Amino acid sequence: MVMVEPMAQPEPKPEEMRLAEVVVTFSGSISHPQAKPAVNLFAQQATRILQKRPLGYSFPISDEQITITGIHIELERIEDGSIVAKLLIAGNLLFMAYTGVASYPSFKEAIPVIQSDIEYVLKQAAEHFDIEGSDLDVDYETSHVVLFREEDLEVQLENLKGRKH
Incomplete structure (x- = not known):
């Protein structure tokens, strides 16, 4: 008699999603x-x-459970004139069949928490931003966060799923 152990399912690989x-x-x-x-x-x-x-x-989005971790911020572009930087916030995205318990019932319910976390981080970074010998400073009052809409995330998700198949 031959014993065969079930093969372990590989861990899903994260994809990057623009948030x-x-x-x-x-x-x-x-x-x-x-x-x-x-x-x-x-x-x-x-x-x-x-x-x-x-x-x-x-x-959950589109019958998938989405988990976002490893969020990072990178420079997307600097506009002409005074220094107005557009920073992209992206995260590592794992999607799997909807089997687990999500932290939030929908992306719409997660939006205020994500936005609050990002705003807190930007405020902390602005308060501690200092380039020695420079007059450059962050104007936190005119800075703002624009989270992408759930529909935009669904399009990204479908594109990522299409690349996997």
Whole structure:
């Protein structure tokens, strides 16, 4: 008699999903030689603060349970004029058949929590942002977070699922 052990299911591999865009305004001019390095430094500081928080969001979308972890912030672009940076917030996305218990019944219910967490992180990063010998600073009052809509996330999800098959 031959005993065969069931093969372990491989862990799902995370995909990256775009979650939000942050518009951050800095004092100073785009022509300042430290403008782009300053924005990158701010994004790195915000990511470090974000990753220290025990964040994990899960919710059902399109018969899948979505779990978002490993959220990070990166520079998408800097606009002309004063330093207005568009930062992309993305996270590692795991999707699997809906079998577990989600943290939130829907993405819409997770939105206020995600937005609050991101705003807290940006405020902390702005308060601790300092480039020695520079007058560049973050204008937190004019900065804002724009989370992508559930419909946009569903389109991203369908595209990611299509790549897997």
